[in-house]
Amino acid sequence: MRHEFEVREEIALDATPEEVWEAIATGPGIDSWFMGRNEVEPGVGNTVRHSLMGHTTNATVTAWEPGKRFTYQSEQNPDGTFMAFDYLIEGRERGSTVLRLVHSGFLGDDWEAQYDALKKGDGMYMRKLAAYLKHFPGRTSTFALLVPGPQVPGHEQVWTAFKSALGVAGEITPGTPVRLTVPGLPPADGVVESTEYPSIPSVCTGDALYTFMHGYRDTVVVEQHGFTEGADVEATEQAWKSWLAQAFA
CATH class of the missing domain: 3.30.530.20 (START domain)
Structure with missing residues (x-):
């Protein structure tokens, strides 16, 4: 049985909207703070690939507004489970940015443990993103x-x-x-x-x-x-x- 879920996160970042976009909507940028290996094909309808420990998942870009919004949804599994990520970027004064994330979809039978991990992990990775932008601006991980x-x-x-x-x-x-x-x-x-x-x-x-x-x-x-x-x-x-x-x- 599948279970619907939603996690919302918001964080203020000491970076411009353009810097945040590079970090969340390009493969090298995502690789610098998120898990695994990531590839992003720019534009609505194109593919986001995420590879971790020998397993690759594909997602489809559903919104692509550089510097403003990046949304993608994973392929649906046979049991109907999937995940979607919706990033909203809002520029603020003095070159800062507020980033909002809505992580949603459907989880499977082990949904309670998965949901608990997602609630903790989403916030953690947003804070990792902040640390990356603070300490390594303009750089991507090797x-x-x-x-x-x-x-x-x-x-x-x-x-x-x-x-x-x-x-x-x-x-x-x-x-x-x-x-x-x-x-x-x-x-x-x-x-x-x-x-x-x-x-x-x-x-x-x-x-x-x-x-x-x-x-x-x-x-x-x-x-x-x-x-x-x-x-x-x-x-x-x-x-x-x-x-x-x-x-x-």
């Missing part, structure tokens, strides 16, 4: 990783591991300075951009945007968007896999 780990039921255990990786002994709040120390990766100084205790901190360093998640079905996940050329992506991914295995052994 690689993006999403590394899933084990399912861990205890929030406090997960939060403690996140704090350890970030070198934080006290409370994690926006603006908290961190020093990322993960075996196999170069140490990096950064700052916490957003937190949702006890599930998600996002961190920016000089050359990367990181997000640590404890989300859908208690799965621990690390995301990294890198902004430097020549990075050893395979070694970086392996370092995160090893950290996840060791931290939650």
